[in-house]
């Protein structure tokens with residue numbers, strides 16, 4: 293939600309719940325799990341948990357539609373917002389799409405239509421929706437479930453074009469494009485109009501191209517773990533010997549964090565309804581699964597300070613444990629992030 297970079301824009305604070313971790317956010321309970329439906333598990337980015345929970349919310353009557361994004365048929369590498377009333381369309385949207393999305397684009401219509409909708413978006417989308425709820429009572433009345441995923445940042449369109457170029461696919465020849473999923477992590481898969489299929493591993497697409505060119509706003513993201521969502525999901529990666537996860541192809545596994553009483557109820561109902569399978573996970577396990585997320589949160593305070601001293605706009609942040617997280621970084625790392633950000637600002641490389 294780019295609007296949050298505007299001077300004075302405010303990022304929603306984490307809710308007050310009994311458990312709160314400076315990096316991993318507020319939580320009721322933490323699990324590793326996956327969709328019981330093997331098709332959903334396979335299509336999903338990780339274990340298909342987000343999709344399975346949304347499908348269960350629809351099937352059980354908690355909601356009558358799901359607001360989510362899917363591939364844009366007119367621009368297969370891009371995104372489109374959908375308001376789906378049937379299970380097949382929700383499943384069609386499974387899988388991460390590492391390019392800009394605007395799931396709030398039609399929110400006024402969703403709220404005006406009434407009924408009840410589940411919302412799936414990036415953490416900053418859910419943050420903006422929580423802020424809207426403070427001034428518009430229709431949000432809480434009509435959106436009983438908000439889900440987010442851990443988010444390492446939105447890559448630029450340029451980065452996506454580099455992936456396509458490496459696959460030797462011209463953007464105008466693209467018929468369909470998946471960033472990953474269809475396995476865990478699954479490959480970036482381009483299908484051309486004449487039926488050619490070109491693939492690239494997740495390690496290469498994300499590691500070599502997409503992660504190298506994310507928006508500056510994402511580098512100062514104070515809540516990239518969806519701390520204000522009812523439920524946040526992520527990759528429950530297996531840690532490797534290097535301290536960083538291995539990206540070997542395996543059966544999908546999602547990290548599932550229920551953050552609010554509503555999230556807990558929805559998860560319990562989905563487990564009872566045999567939509568998702570879960571096993572409890574200690575919070576310390578997330579450190580091994582998501583080292584990059586932790587490093588970025590440690591750096592937010594120093595990067596924000598660099599924005600302040602150079603008189604750049606910065607979002608207003610409160611109640612997101614940014615200071616507590618920064619204390620987990622050494623002084624040397626803080627200084628490196630502070631000076632590095634100043635350098636980028638001066639060189640206009642933001």
Ligand SMILES: Cc1cc2nc3c(=O)[nH]c(=O)nc-3n(C[C@H](O)[C@H](O)[C@H](O)COP(=O)(O)OP(=O)(O)OC[C@H]3O[C@@H](n4cnc5c(N)ncnc54)[C@H](O)[C@@H]3O)c2cc1C
Nearest residue numbers: 336337338339340341342343387388389393443444526527
């Ligand atoms: C830009 C981006 C960065 C990510 N960074 C991380 C990370 O740092 N660590 C991590 O563990 N996981 C990250 N993920 C999320 C991860 O890839 C999985 O989505 C998450 O683990 C949940 O998997 P799942 O199988 O449960 O979800 P699925 O069942 O596959 O459902 C995913 C849902 O997310 C929605 N979605 C996909 N792309 C977008 C988008 N661009 N904008 C809005 N909604 C979208 C889909 O519509 C779908 O409803 C990122 C995803 C994206 C899109």
Ligand code: SF4
Nearest residue numbers: 415416443445510513
């Ligand atoms: S990293 Fe933060 S600001 Fe960037 S897209 Fe993700 S949630 Fe939004």
